[in-house]
Every structure is written in structure tokens, then in C-alpha cells.
Amino acid sequence: xxxxxxxxxxxxxxxxxxxxxxxxxxxxxxxxxxxxxxxxxxxxxxxxxxxxxxxxxxxxxxxxxxxxxxxxxxxxxxxxxxxxxxxxxxxxxxxxxxxxxxxxxxxx
Numbered sequence: 001x002x003x004x005x006x007x008x009x010x011x012x013x014x015x016x017x018x019x020x021x022x023x024x025x026x027x028x029x030x031x032x033x034x035x036x037x038x039x040x041x042x043x044x045x046x047x048x049x050x051x052x053x054x055x056x057x058x059x060x061x062x063x064x065x066x067x068x069x070x071x072x073x074x075x076x077x078x079x080x081x082x083x084x085x086x087x088x089x090x091x092x093x094x095x096x097x098x099x100x101x102x103x104x105x106x107x108x
């Protein structure tokens with residue numbers, strides 16, 4: 001699904017190459033070793049914080065796919081529930097997920 005959005009398809013990972021520590025960054029790459037991004041270690045309050053940032057970036061393709069699936073599931077559940085009881089219990093969550101997806105897709 002990510003191919004149509006424009007970003008490099010996942011999965012991504014944090015590079016295990018320790019040479020990057022000397023250069024003060026953590027690399028994010030595809031499983032084939034193609035670079036996606038870097039997380040600077042220079043401005044980190046702690047080195048672990050920037051590696052946590054790098055792991056978060058590396059998880060982006062899987063998070064995107066999970067959000068798409070969650071949006072569909074919540075929309076279906078919301079439609080079933082609202083048709084039966086009249087209110088929308090998942091409306092706020094659907095709006096939040098849709099807003100994040102709009103940012104990812106460049107619509108906002």
C-alpha cells in the first residue's frame with residue numbers, strides 16, 4: 001500500500017553498522033541496505049533517545065499499514081453500532097487516525 005503514497009516500501013530497520021556512532025548518527029535503511037533516513041545523535045539528551053527515535057522512524061511503514069487497517073475496522077464497527085444505537089462510539093478515534101493518514105499522504 002505504501003507504494004502509491006510515495007515513500008519507500010518497508011520494512012525498514014535501524015542500521016546495525018557501528019561506524020555510524022563515530023559519525024554521530026543512527027541510520028535507517030531497508031532490509032536490502034538502502035538508506036531511508038538518519039537520526040542525529042548530536043542533539044540527543046541521551047544516545048538511547050536518538051536510537052529510540054531511529055526505531056520509531058524505522059517502524060513507520062508498518063505503522064502506516066496498521067493505521068489503514070485500524071481505520072477500516074473502526075469505520076465498519078462504527079457503522080454497525082451507529083446504525084443500531086444511533087451514536088458513533090469510534091468517531092473521535094476515526095477522526096484522529098484519518099488526520100494522521102492525511103498528513104502521511106500529503107493531504108494536510
